[in-house]
Amino acid sequence: MRRELAAAAMELFATKGYEATTVDEIAAAAGVARRTFFRHFRSKEEAIFPDHDDTLVRAEAVLNAAPAHEHPLDTVCRGIKEVMRMYAARPEISVARYKLTREVPTLREAEIASVARYERLFTRYLLGHFDEHAHADDANDDPLLAEVAASAVVTAHNHVLRRWLRAGGQGDVEAQLDHAFAIVRKTFGTGIGAGRGSVPRPAAATAPATVSAHGEVLVTVARTDAPLDEVMRTIEEALKER
Amino acid sequence: MRRELAAAAMELFATKGYEATTVDEIAAAAGVARRTFFRHFRSKEEAIFPDHDDTLVRAEAVLNAAPAHEHPLDTVCRGIKEVMRMYAARPEISVARYKLTREVPTLREAEIASVARYERLFTRYLLGHFDEHAHADDANDDPLLAEVAASAVVTAHNHVLRRWLRAGGQGDVEAQLDHAFAIVRKTFGTGIGAGRGSVPRPAAATAPATVSAHGEVLVTVARTDAPLDEVMRTIEEALKER
Structure with missing residues (x-):
């Protein structure tokens, strides 16, 4: 029902315009009562992003299930892949919604708020895993580095997502995301993986x-x-x- | 007059609340007519951030006047210092406004939009200066790296600014910003300054x-x-x- 309501909302927003569409019309188009709409969504703008709550839960589950040896930056990159998969699962809906969010400030702001939630999740995770794998020379700088690293991952993700949406949702966006992460890790990621001193360690602890x-x-x-x-x-x- | 109106608006927002304050009341408190308010600001929320437009112009001027030998990432760090100086120039107003933006979603969104303008300026600048100093192995990845680098600088700035505002605007925030940039450059900045190949060059071209x-x-x-x-x-x- 949640998905039907979201599809009806998208359809109406695209044809009638976002502002002109009422919750009653969305409910009617989905064949349910107004109160059913509000059992699933708090507001009209929430209906356009029905999956962010679930995706945030899935991303967090990825982080919590990460193997102990995995570098926390790699874990976070796997976490945000859940977000990309959410968009990639329905390319046409994602593209239509992207066009809509560019036109309607309220929706753009709702999307920005969603992105901020993922970013906070990743910042917290990185900060909690700095002891084992990576950290600043001075532990006081750890919150700064965690936030900058999380922001880099989210920015890379958003860049790839936006390019894919502008191209009409064509192509293997997950492969493009992997490429982007590799580039970012290669260019910016040497220090964070290095332990205090920001220098790469020898590959094997025993190698001279x-x-x-x-x-x-x-x-x-x-x-x-x-x-x-x-x-x-x-x-x-x-x-x-x- | 612009500054008087902004001060009157801040005073009223803090005492009466943001939503309850009208433009007429702000104008009256500053001793001017309603139309005078609208000569200076397009809206009530704009009055709370009177300096972003000017600051954006100043930041852009810093970029345009950068010496040819300066690394573009360093230029961008100097550019965003203009933003920090805007907040540091009036600590009490900045702290009061910070409290307000945390309570009023409209103001938070207005601030997010302002931050996005700086970030776009820096992304464009970095992209335009990748040839000389830094770039990806594949030029197709340059837009990604420019956006990630600009986002890292802005995130570091916002982190330091937020910490300073939460501490009540005490301490030398410009020195804290310099420290943050040094940490970020040290941890993430090796690759971007390295030319294709992402490996630091010897300090002097002649040193073996x-x-x-x-x-x-x-x-x-x-x-x-x-x-x-x-x-x-x-x-x-x-x-x-x-």
């Missing part, structure tokens, strides 16, 4: 050093307690290979 | 290698075309110093 080459530069990350000759040999070999 | 130690790890960035023995000597010396 890891060396990687990128174009004209070569980057070495070495354990300072590793035997000096082993570190030097690893670096020398990597340099010679080039 | 730069070595930095962070707790238990040591990071080396070396030019692959540098003489091997020079690179090795630099690394060895840094390791021995520990």
Whole structure:
């Protein structure tokens, strides 16, 4: 019934306009009484986003079920995928709703408020998992870094979603989202995954050093307690290979 | 007159409540006619944020006057400082307005819209300056990175601003902002400043290698075309110093 009411609302908003449509008309179009509408939605604008509440619950469940070894930023990226899947499940409805939210300020504000709820969920999660995987040099800066990281993930998600909606909901938006996360992690994500000091750790705790080459530069990350000759040999070999 | 009207509006909103205050009352409190109010503000909620328009112009002027060698992310950080200075110029008014925006959804939405304008300005600026200083491996990803970077700067600014407002507007908020930007640049900013490849370049183009130690790890960035023995000597010396 919730979905039928939402579909009827979308249909009426698109044809009659959002302001001109009444709750009575939505209820009538769905074949139910006005009070049935209000059992499912608090307001007219809520009917246009029927799935955010459930999606928030699902995203939170993803976070809570995350394996202990997973980097919290990766967990959050998996969490927000639930939001993308909600849009991707019904491309035509998502595209029509996007057009509507661009025209009706009330709806745009309702959407902004929904986005803020996801962002707060992710900020809280990152902050609660900074001990194990990532954090600032000074723990006082952790709330700042958590908020900035959550905002980066949400911004990347919204960017991909908006591009997909403008393209009429064509293409594999989940694959585009994975690509965006990879780019963001690669460009901005080195520090947050690094432990205090904001420097990548060697891949294996026992390896004396890891060396990687990128174009004209070569980057070495070495354990300072590793035997000096082993570190030097690893670096020398990597340099010679080039 | 604009400032007098804004002060009168804030005073009335705080004492009578936002919804209960009329434009006529604001105009009367400032000793002017209703039409004078509307020469300065389009609406009641605009009177509570009288300086965003001017601040946006000033922030844009900072961007346009940026020296050619400055990293665009640093330019954007200087740009958003204009916003922070607007709040810091009148701490009591900023704190009172913050309390009000938390209580009145219309005002919160107006503030969110203002923040979005700054964010769009910075995104455009970063996108326009990616060629010289920073960019994605694939230019198609530049809009994504510009938006994520602008959002990181704005989120860091808002975090510091909110903390300062909650503390009653006490303390040097500009210094706190500088600290926040330094933390964000250190944690997330390595990639965006790096050119395609997302790896920090050696500090000086002529240096064979730069070595930095962070707790238990040591990071080396070396030019692959540098003489091997020079690179090795630099690394060895840094390791021995520990």
